[in-house]
Amino acid sequence: MNSSSTRTDQDPRVRVLEAAARQSLHAPSVFNTQPWRWRVTTDALELRADPDRQLAHTDPDGRLLMLSCGAALHHARVSLAAAGWAVTVERLPDPSLLARVRTTGPADLDVPAGRLVDAIPRRRTDRRAYGDRPVPEAVLARLGDAVEAEGAHLHVVRPDQMPMLAVSTGRAADAELADPAYRQELHRWTHRPAGSGDGVPAATAVRPSPRRVPLRDYAPGGAAGLSAGTDFDRGAAYLILFGDSDEPAAWLRGGEALSALLLTATAEGLAGAPLSDAVELAWPRRMMRDLLAGIGDPYLVVRVGWGPDAELPPAPRRAPADVIEVVAAPR
Ligand SMILES: Cc1cc2nc3c(=O)[nH]c(=O)nc-3n(C[C@H](O)[C@H](O)[C@H](O)COP(=O)(O)O)c2cc1C
CATH class of the missing domain: 3.40.109.10 (NADH Oxidase)
Incomplete structure (x- = not known):
């Protein structure tokens, strides 16, 4: 997939949007199908489902695909909030688009988003058995x-x-x-x-x-x-x-x-x-x-x-260039 501009000549807003799309690639997905695609424009992120990655048999209605795409959308929103951008989100604005996230300007410091954004690369699906201590x-x-x-x-x-x-x-x-x-x-x-x-x-x-x-x-x-x-x-x-x-x-x-x-x-x-x-x-x-x-x-x-202390290996992720298309014009 082509990008029409390079990182250095991009509007800072486009860089932040692209960074948010990249962060979202850490999101969990059913069978780790990562059934999403992002398009980065000058002022918005567009999220689409990738129907070739739907589990035709296990998930014929697309429920788990949509849950996975929603998780990626939230990851991107958290990333933008933590980077200090206010956004509007249109969900399913047309049949081909799951969401359009448009930046509307700078926002106040979002401390909770900062906490969540730090958790994005650390989160893992931990399938091991958890301990006896109850969750408070x-x-x-x-x-x-x-x-x-x-x-x-x-x-x-x-x-x-x-x-x-x-x-x-x-x-x-x-x-x-x-x-x-x-x-x-x-x-x-x-x-x-x-x-x-x-x-x-x-x-x-x-x-x-x-x-x-x-x-x-x-x-x-x-x-x-x-x-x-x-x-x-x-x-x-x-x-x-x-x-x-x-x-x-x-x-x-x-x-x-x-x-x-x-x-x-x-x-x-x-x-x-x-x-x-x-x-x-x-x-x-x-x-x-x-x-x-x-x-x-x-x-x-x-x-x-409460999981075991030993760290888990990260699950694989697709290359950003295969999932994110930057179509914003250079400055
Ligand atoms: C909608 C959905 C359903 C999932 N179902 C299961 C499941 O039944 N069992 C399981 O162990 N993991 C399940 N997962 C976790 C994924 O397998 C996991 O997110 C993926 O392999 C990537 O690994 P990571 O979460 O460690 O990044 C599910 C995740 C999503 C979003």
């Missing part, structure tokens, strides 16, 4: 506030609801693994060509171990590179991210809320990992809806807790 109520309340600020909601799964979560996640995982089309899609995204910069390599997958809620097996057959550790998720909190409706615009906002949740958790020192098995198939998703007593539509389950 006050921290869970801050995670809930971060999600509400993005127009979505968070339900902390109660102890009496844990069996329902564990059973629906386990059954969903079993049903998917029994489906050859799912296995083929999983294989495709866990065996990427060298240098693709995407997918879930065995080095970031975790070997099976007893867990309160089963984890997706990214290396069926046993090639996972990481040990789950010595813990059993006893202190982990399981959170259901949900919203008021089940349609693309709401999923995009849900993705922004997911990013807010995960970056806030990272800033708090917590480990976090999304679990989407239970929302991928219609019947377990209904069970999640029942678990929410019908107050909203479930988007994703997220486990948070």
